[in-house]
Amino acid sequence: KAGVTQTPRYLIKTRGQQVTLSCSPISGHRSVSWYQQTPGQGLQFLFEYFSETQRNKGNFPGRFSGRQFSNSRSEMNVSTLELGDSALYLCASSLGDVSRVGNNEQFFGPGTRLTVL
């Protein structure tokens, strides 16, 4: 079974631009979560989508948004990029199924490294 894939793997943008990152979950997984990792703040939860609906959201400004498609693929968008948005963006997928409580581990993709100049 293929793992979580993220595209692109590396991206360079300039301040003020916007960026869209893509995540394809493991086949059959309906939940996709996004995380930001920086040296100063560590790994921080951005948001989670399940069945095309945002179920949970972290403490990030509205410039960070996302969506999920009917095939469970997800995209996140960052508008008006700032230097501090430079980070490794990770997505994780899981079944997200209540009947799997206790066996609902998340699997992470390799991440997209975004550099804002």
Added chain:
Amino acid sequence: DAKTTQPPSMDCAEGRAANLPCNHSTISGNEYVYWYRQIHSQGPQYIIHGLKNNETNEMASLIITEDRKSSTLILPHATLRDTAVYYCIVRVEYFGNEKLTFGTGTRLTIIP
């Protein structure tokens, strides 16, 4: 979700067992203990999780104390490829709670 405390770094000789401790003294009865690791610049990798009983899989063993206030992840025969940051996470599992709250973890270095 309960907070966890881990030592910032540990060393272990190659071939020996690596024992990584985690304190979660405020854990509640319905919170699971999860372990992930992150090898440099890669996405975190799921290792193991448990609720009350000790667990073992092909990667590691998880020992949870009877009062559940602490746990130990055991890598039985550490190799150089086990060098990584190890995260202990405690969370309640219920429908809609997929959020993982990562702390600073333990940087494990395997010494040849």
